[in-house]
Amino acid sequence: MTIKISIDCMGGDHGPSVTVAAAISFLKREPNAELILVGFEDVIRAELKKHKAGDHPRVTVLHATEMVTMDDPVEIALRRKKDSSMRVAIQLVKDGQAQACVSAGNTGALMAISRYLLKTMQGVDRPAICSIFPNQKDGPTYMLDLGANVDCEPQHLHQFAIMGSALVSAMEGKPRPTIGLLNVGAEDIKGNDIVKATAELLRADSARGLLNFYGNVEGNDIFLGTTDIVVCDGFVGNVALKCAEGLGRFVKSVLTIEFKSSPLNMLGALIARGALKAITRRLNPSRYNGANLLGLRGLVFKSHGSADAYAYEWAIRRAYGAVQLDVLARISASMAELMPTPEAHSTSEHSSLITEQGEQKTA
Amino acid sequence: MTIKISIDCMGGDHGPSVTVAAAISFLKREPNAELILVGFEDVIRAELKKHKAGDHPRVTVLHATEMVTMDDPVEIALRRKKDSSMRVAIQLVKDGQAQACVSAGNTGALMAISRYLLKTMQGVDRPAICSIFPNQKDGPTYMLDLGANVDCEPQHLHQFAIMGSALVSAMEGKPRPTIGLLNVGAEDIKGNDIVKATAELLRADSARGLLNFYGNVEGNDIFLGTTDIVVCDGFVGNVALKCAEGLGRFVKSVLTIEFKSSPLNMLGALIARGALKAITRRLNPSRYNGANLLGLRGLVFKSHGSADAYAYEWAIRRAYGAVQLDVLARISASMAELMPTPEAHSTSEHSSLITEQGEQKTA
Structure with missing residues (x-):
C-alpha cells in the first residue's frame, strides 16, 4: 500500500x-x-x-x-x-x-x-510532543511532553501517559509498556502536588489493568531504560531533552579533542576506529530525530x-x-x-x- | 590558619x-x-x-x-x-x-x-542546593536549586540568583558572574509565569548594576558554559542533574562495551590510553561531587x-x-x-x- x-x-x-x-x-x-x-x-x-x-x-x-x-x-x-x-x-x-x-x-x-x-x-x-532517547538496554525510551505545555495539570499528564502507552504499544509491539512518572525521587511522597495527583490517577488505571504504571522515575532512569515511557510536563521535558543534547555535544567535543591531542592517541583512534564508529552511531542524536505531535x-x-x-x-x-x-x-x-x-x-x-x-x- | x-x-x-x-x-x-x-x-x-x-x-x-x-x-x-x-x-x-x-x-x-x-x-x-557541572569552556557551571524546593515562587528564584552570584564571585574570583535563568527557549516570551516574573526581578537588578543577568538559557547551555550560574527550581534542577548523571553513565557504558568488543579495538584503546584517561577524568562525575546548601x-x-x-x-x-x-x-x-x-x-x-x-x- x-x-x-x-x-x-x-x-x-x-x-x-x-x-x-x-x-x-x-x-x-x-x-x-x-x-x-x-x-x-x-x-x-x-x-x-x-x-x-x-x-x-x-x-x-x-x-x-x-x-x-x-x-x-x-x-x-x-x-x-x-x-x-x-x-x-x-x-x-x-x-x-x-x-x-x-x-x-x-x-x-x-x-x-x-x-x-x-x-x-x-x-x-x-x-504533547513525544520523542525517543537512547538507553542502556539498547532500546528507546519514549518521553513526553518535551515542550508543548509548560504548565500541566494532573489530567494532562494522565492523558500523556495514555497516549504514550498507545504509541509505544504500536511502535514497539509491546502490549503493556511500562510508564514512569518523572519526579525528584522514587518514593511516593516525593515531588510537588501535581506529580502526586498524577500518580494517583495512574495508579488507579493500573489497578484496573488499563495502564502499566511503574511509579516515579528520576532523570537517570531515562537512560537506564527503567520504563518504556517517561511522562513529565513540557518545561521539565524540554530542559531534560536539551540537557541531554548539550551533554552529548560536550562528550563528543571531549572525545574529539583528546583523541587528536597527540600522534599516539590518533594512532589508537585509527586502530579502534570500529569502536569509535559504533560509539558515534549509538550516541548520534540524529538517529533519534523526529518528534511526534501526539x-x-x-x-x-x-x-x-x-x-x-x-x-x-x-x-x-x-x-x-x-x-x-x-x-x-x-x-x-x-x-x-x-x-x-x-x-x-x-x-x-x-x-x-x-x-x-x-x-x-x-x- | x-x-x-x-x-x-x-x-x-x-x-x-x-x-x-x-x-x-x-x-x-x-x-x-x-x-x-x-x-x-x-x-x-x-x-x-x-x-x-x-x-x-x-x-x-x-x-x-x-x-x-x-x-x-x-x-x-x-x-x-x-x-x-x-x-x-x-x-x-x-x-x-x-x-x-x-x-x-x-x-x-x-x-x-x-x-x-x-x-x-x-x-x-x-x-537551595547548588553544585557544579562541567562545561565546554573547561570551567564549572554553577546550578541551583538542585532539589531542595520542588515548588518555587519568583522571589525564591531571585534569591537563588543572588546567592549563586555571591558564591561564584567568591569561589571563582569573578566579580560579576553571569546569571542564566533556565527556560524552554531564549526569548523573553518563553516559559511559564513564574519564570517570566523571575526574569523581571533579575532584569531590574541587572539594570541597577547589582547583578549580571544574561537572560534565559536552555538545558544545553549548562554544558556550553553560556553563563556562570544557571538558576531553576528544585524539581527541574534535580531532573537535569540526574539526567546528566544518567547520560554520563550511559556514555561510559557505551565506551567500555565498544572498546572491549574486539582485540583490535582493545589494542587501539591501549595505545590511546592517554586520551581515554583524560576523557574519563573530564567526564568523571566524582570530580563534581559536593553540593553547597546555600x-x-x-x-x-x-x-x-x-x-x-x-x-x-x-x-x-x-x-x-x-x-x-x-x-x-x-x-x-x-x-x-x-x-x-x-x-x-x-x-x-x-x-x-x-x-x-x-x-x-x-x-
Whole structure:
C-alpha cells in the first residue's frame, strides 16, 4: 500500500537543501512511499534537479507562497501566513491527501497550526510532543511532553501517559509498556502536588489493568531504560531533552579533542576506529530525530530545526513507520477506552475551539 | 590558619569505610585542616586504624549514638534522632567548633536539620542546593536549586540568583558572574509565569548594576558554559542533574562495551590510553561531587550518597575551599545588600520559625 507524506520543505535552519536531499534519500529506501514537497516551487525543483530527481515519479511538488520563520510569533504564523508551506503541508493531512506531515519549522507554530487545522482527539485536552532517547538496554525510551505545555495539570499528564502507552504499544509491539512518572525521587511522597495527583490517577488505571504504571522515575532512569515511557510536563521535558543534547555535544567535543591531542592517541583512534564508529552511531542524536505531535486527529512529526539531511530522513522514517503501524487509530482507540466519556467530550470540544487567535500556550 | 570541618561519618551508602578513608586522604593534601569525625566511635576508630591513622593529630572523633538512614522521613530525622551523627556534625558548625560540615546522608533530612539548627540567612526564604557541572569552556557551571524546593515562587528564584552570584564571585574570583535563568527557549516570551516574573526581578537588578543577568538559557547551555550560574527550581534542577548523571553513565557504558568488543579495538584503546584517561577524568562525575546548601547561617555540604572515597574527598575539598574563601560572609553581605530590608527581615524571621515538626518542603 502506498503511503503519502507531506514535507514542509521550507522549515528548519537549512530549508530545501536539507529537506529535499532527505526526501530523495528516503524514497530510495522506501519503494512504497510517495512524498508531497511543499514550499517555494522553483527552489524545490532546483534542489530536485541537483539530486537528478527532477521528474521523480513518487514526488509531487506543491507551491506555497509563504514560509514560517523560526522567529515568527505563533499568532503571525497562524493568522497571517495562511499560505505558508507549514500550513499547506498540514492541510494535506487534514484533507486526507497525505497520511502524515513532517516539518523542521518553529515548534510553537507547528503545534498551533496543527491543532487549529486537525483538532485534538476525543479525550485529549492538550497535544504533547513525544520523542525517543537512547538507553542502556539498547532500546528507546519514549518521553513526553518535551515542550508543548509548560504548565500541566494532573489530567494532562494522565492523558500523556495514555497516549504514550498507545504509541509505544504500536511502535514497539509491546502490549503493556511500562510508564514512569518523572519526579525528584522514587518514593511516593516525593515531588510537588501535581506529580502526586498524577500518580494517583495512574495508579488507579493500573489497578484496573488499563495502564502499566511503574511509579516515579528520576532523570537517570531515562537512560537506564527503567520504563518504556517517561511522562513529565513540557518545561521539565524540554530542559531534560536539551540537557541531554548539550551533554552529548560536550562528550563528543571531549572525545574529539583528546583523541587528536597527540600522534599516539590518533594512532589508537585509527586502530579502534570500529569502536569509535559504533560509539558515534549509538550516541548520534540524529538517529533519534523526529518528534511526534501526539493527540491530534492527524500525524505530524517535528524534526530538529538544525537537522542535517541524515537526521531529517530519520524524522520522515519515523512518520512513515507511524502510518504503517496505524498509530493514529490506536491512540484514538486508547483515549476512547480510558478517558471517561462525558468529560472527554466536553474537554475535547472545548479544546477544539482554538481559534486563529493562537491563544494556545506553547513553548 | 587552621580550618576545622565536621564529617557526618555515618551518612551515605557506604558510611565510615568511605568517609574515613576520604578524610585521611584529604588531611594528607591539606596540612592546615583539622577534621572532626562524627558517628559510632568504635566503627570510626577501627577505620582509622585500617588507615594507620589511629592517633592522627588533626583528627577528633566525636561519638554519636544514632544515625539518619536514607529512608528516614524528615520528621523522624529531625524530631526523634537528636543524637544522630548528622545532627551532631551540624551542631558543631552552629557552636563554632567547625567552620563547615560535610554529609552524604539523606538530603531532605540534611536540609531540614541544617535549617532548624543553623537558621536561614537574613533575606533568604528558602535555602537551595547548588553544585557544579562541567562545561565546554573547561570551567564549572554553577546550578541551583538542585532539589531542595520542588515548588518555587519568583522571589525564591531571585534569591537563588543572588546567592549563586555571591558564591561564584567568591569561589571563582569573578566579580560579576553571569546569571542564566533556565527556560524552554531564549526569548523573553518563553516559559511559564513564574519564570517570566523571575526574569523581571533579575532584569531590574541587572539594570541597577547589582547583578549580571544574561537572560534565559536552555538545558544545553549548562554544558556550553553560556553563563556562570544557571538558576531553576528544585524539581527541574534535580531532573537535569540526574539526567546528566544518567547520560554520563550511559556514555561510559557505551565506551567500555565498544572498546572491549574486539582485540583490535582493545589494542587501539591501549595505545590511546592517554586520551581515554583524560576523557574519563573530564567526564568523571566524582570530580563534581559536593553540593553547597546555600542560604543557611553556616556552611553545609552534601556529598552524593553513593560517593566513593575519591568523590567524597572532593566534597570535603569543596567545603574547605568555601571556608578559605569566606563564602558565608560574602553571601550574607550580598543578601543584605540586594534584598529590601523590611521584607527581608520579615521573611527571614518567618523562615527561621521552622520547628522540629519538619514542615519544610524538601525533595
